[in-house]
Amino acid sequence: MADGVKNSGKFLKDVVSEMKRVSWPTRKELTRYTWVVLGTVAFITVFFAIIDYGISWLVRVLLG
Template identity: 70%
Template sequence: MANAVKNTTKFLKDVSTEMKRVSWPKRKELVRYTIVVIATVAFIAVFFAIVDSGISALIRGILN
């Protein structure tokens, strides 16, 4: 049990040390990345909505 606590403590210290070394993006970069992600998700959503409605129309056409 004491070994598990020691390992956990060492792990958390190592995580803290690594987090200090991380190169965090600047605000301008973060805003740009966020816009790219939102635009990509919106594009993919519209694309799949169009594909879905096309497939639905095709199936409706076949069944009627």
């Protein structure tokens, strides 16, 4: 049990140490990346909606 607690403490210290080394994006970069993600999601949503509509229309035409 004591080894588990000791290992947990070392793990948390290592996590804090690694988080200090992380290169965090600036606010401007983060805003830009967010807009890119939202734009990509919107594009893919519209794309698949059109594909879905097209396939539904084709199935209706074929099945009469």
